[in-house]
Amino acid sequence: MFWLKARSMQGSTIKYIGTALVLVTVAFTGTSLKISRQHPGVLSADTLSHPAQFGFGRVATAAEIAALDIDVRPDGKGLPKGEGSATEGRAIYGLKCAGCHGATGTEGPNDRLVAGDTTRARRIRAIGNYWPYATTVFDYIRRAMPFNQPGSLTDQEVYSLTAFLLHANGLLAENAKLNAKTLPQIKMPARDKFVPDDRVDGPEIR
Amino acid sequence: MQQRDDQDKSITGGRISRRNLLAGAAAASVVLVQTASGKAFQAALTASERGPEDPTKVPGVPPGTLGTRSPFEKLAKIYSDTSSRTPLQDLQGMITPSDLHYERHHGGVPAIDPAKHELVIHGMVDKPMVFTLADLKRFPSVSRIAFLECSGNYRGANDGKIRPQEICGLTSQSEWTGVKLSTLFREVGVNPKASWFLAEGGDAAVMTRSVPVHKGWDDAIIAYGQNGEAIRPEQGYPIRLFLPGWEGNANVKWLRRIELSDAPFMTREETSKYTEAVGGGKIRQFSFTMDARSVITFPSYPARVEKGWIEIRGIAWSGRGKVARVEVSTDAGKTWQHAALQEPVLDKAIAAFRYLWNWDGNPTEIMSRTVDETGYVQPFLKQLMAARGGNMGYHFNPVTAWYLQKDGQVLFKAT
Known part of the structure; x- marks a missing residue:
């Protein structure tokens, strides 16, 4: 005879078929199954002897990482070389962006990019009045835009478009050069509006 | 005809x-x-x-390679350009059939060859690594049933003619199978100073979200299975990040890269989207946890009911833990009774509830509210708006009421 003792388990069933086959079904919890095995040599569930590492997978090369690592942080980490200006960005915008975002970035039909007069319309969430970091504009355009040709723009084009959109929102001079040094320095009007989640477990409604 | x-x-x-x-x-x-x-x-x-x-x-149909839904059952999602909604009012039990799981994506559903798909984990780690799908399946696996919900999941209608699917159909539940992210964290040796990780998808939006590292150590899963088979393309095939109880968008689909960092990346989806005004000019960010919620799925619009016995049925869930109880009111919220909860009631999972009621045929409102194991009570819409400076938006989980007219017509009513 042998027995298995299951602890800290919800919705688990242990079935015995003779003394040879033990089926342990843990269908409903993500917690690791803890089995105290009273008798050696009995087939059990895992994971008493979880190794520190399994050795599966392989080490990523620096080139592999560089090919994928396109993210840009607010401190500018990840911004590439190159630069652009609103003057250059205006032409690209007219060609590749205005169809979805409108001639001046306010008309749609897709997301409004330029805040414009925010006193007249409610719920405008454009770059100039809602986006807390300028680096996000660069990161997002580079990874996802234009919608029908994502990832098709050069870094210089992305700098130029970012410059144009910041200029259209009144946050950058028309001829200013935008690059890895100047972009993170732009303070966005909405920066201080953002607060971290303050909801907690319990009865309070927030 | x-x-x-x-x-x-x-x-x-x-x-x-x-x-x-x-x-x-x-x-x-x-x-x-x-x-x-x-x-x-x-x-x-x-x-x-x-x-x-x-x-x-007449002899019936012989066995085949795939089962089929009865042609008499016309289950369907409602879809827009960017999302599709689960027909909650037409489902039973706690599991959403995989082909009816809600969808929300930002650059369409990518076609990914699983043999070519890899997950790279790098940044603040001892050893940056690449895992193929086959590698991921060699690690110890885990399964759990849990809900997934888009945080932008509330709609109303002034004329009351709106179904649960349209009100909150961006909620679904599956059994998810995969490898714990903590297992992979140990494999790459996460730097103790790392506090956030970036999760990036391999879709046309190359969608990214920043997630606190503690969630990775706690209960995050790199999932490759859904309801007994490979994850559906619409749900992230071949792998997705699954964060039990946390807003859908952070559960990055078609996952291709995780980068450990000491700060959030402030991606588009965690700044200009998936953030909510909470009054005083403030905008709440990184609101991951889904608050407790419930909805009565029967009777609901467009049902017509007759006086007499009605089993009120619905679903309840909380991103903070288990549903402790569901309370039902049949008198517009004046009094509340405990509904029966269908076992099993699981952590961060949808539970089915029911309440047997004898309707006298007089017009009334019925409604349900979830109380979760932390003591959170699902609020009325007015309470929620008051707590957020009059705003609506993401993470909006109000009590949903149904108005029963004398003729038996059931109509939505905001609370």
């Missing part, structure tokens, strides 16, 4: 096939189908779909 189809013609042509065997000499049958807008129309079934008049007199 029934259309004659090819199968019928094949019968008249005297050709024998499995299909016209099935078709038999069926009488015209008509199924009422509800459209997205709630309109009923008569859907024509083909002769083979109708089946024989007496199924006991």
Whole structure:
């Protein structure tokens, strides 16, 4: 005879078929199954002897990482070389962006990019009045835009478009050069509006 | 009106096939189908779909490679350009059939060859690594049933003509199978100073979210299975990040890269989207946890009910833990009774509830609210708006009421 003792388990069933086959079904919890095995040599569930590492997978090369690592942080980490200006960005915008975002970035039909007069319309969430970091504009355009040709723009084009959109929102001079040094320095009007989640477990409604 | 189809013609042509065997000499049958807008129309079934008049007199269909849904069942998601909604009012139990799981994506559903798909984990780690799908499946696996919900999941309608699917159909539940992220964290040796990680998808939006590292150590899963098979393409095939109880968008699909960092990346989806105004000019960010919620799925619009016994049915869930109880009111919130919860009631999972009620036929409002194991009580819409400076938006989980008219018509009512 042998027995298995299951602890800290919800919705688990242990079935015995003779003394040879033990089926342990843990269908409903993500917690690791803890089995105290009273008798050696009995087939059990895992994971008493979880190794520190399994050795599966392989080490990523620096080139592999560089090919994928396109993210840009607010401190500018990840911004590439190159630069652009609103003057250059205006032409690209007219060609590749205005169809979805409108001639001046306010008309749609897709997301409004330029805040414009925010006193007249409610719920405008454009770059100039809602986006807390300028680096996000660069990161997002580079990874996802234009919608029908994502990832098709050069870094210089992305700098130029970012410059144009910041200029259209009144946050950058028309001829200013935008690059890895100047972009993170732009303070966005909405920066201080953002607060971290303050909801907690319990009865309070927030 | 029934259309004659090819199968019928094949019968008249005297050709024998499995299909016209099935078709038999069926009488015209008509199924009422509800459209997205709630309109009923008569859907024509083909002769083979109708089946024989007496199924006991004709051999049935032999086994096949895949099962099918009965042609009499017309389950469907409602979709827009960017999302599709689960028909909550048409489902039973706690599991959402995989083909009816809600969808929300930002650059369409990518076509990914699993043999070519890899997950790279790098940044603040001892050893940056690449894992193929086969590698991931070699690690110890885990399964859990848990809900997934888009944080932008509330709609109302002034005329009351709105179904649960439209109100909050961006909620679904599956059994998810995969490898714990903590297992992979140990494999790469996460730097103790790392506090956030970036999760990046391999879709056309190359969508990214920043997630606190503690969630990775706690209960995050790199999931490759959904309800017993590989994850559906719409849900992230071949792998997705699954964060139990946390807003859908952070559960990055088609996951291709994780970068450990000491700060959030402030991606578009965690700044200009998935953030909510909470009054005082403030905008709340990184609101990951889904608050407790419930909805009565029967009776609900567009149902008509008769006086007498009605089993009120619905679903309840909380991103903070288990549903402790569900309370039902049949008098517009004046008094509340405990509903029966269908076992098993699981952590961060949808639980089905029911409450047997004898309706006297007088107009009234019925509603449900979830109380979770942390003591959170699902609020009324007015409470929620008051707590957020009059704003609505993401993470909006109000009590949903149904108004029963004297004629039995059921209509949505905001609370």
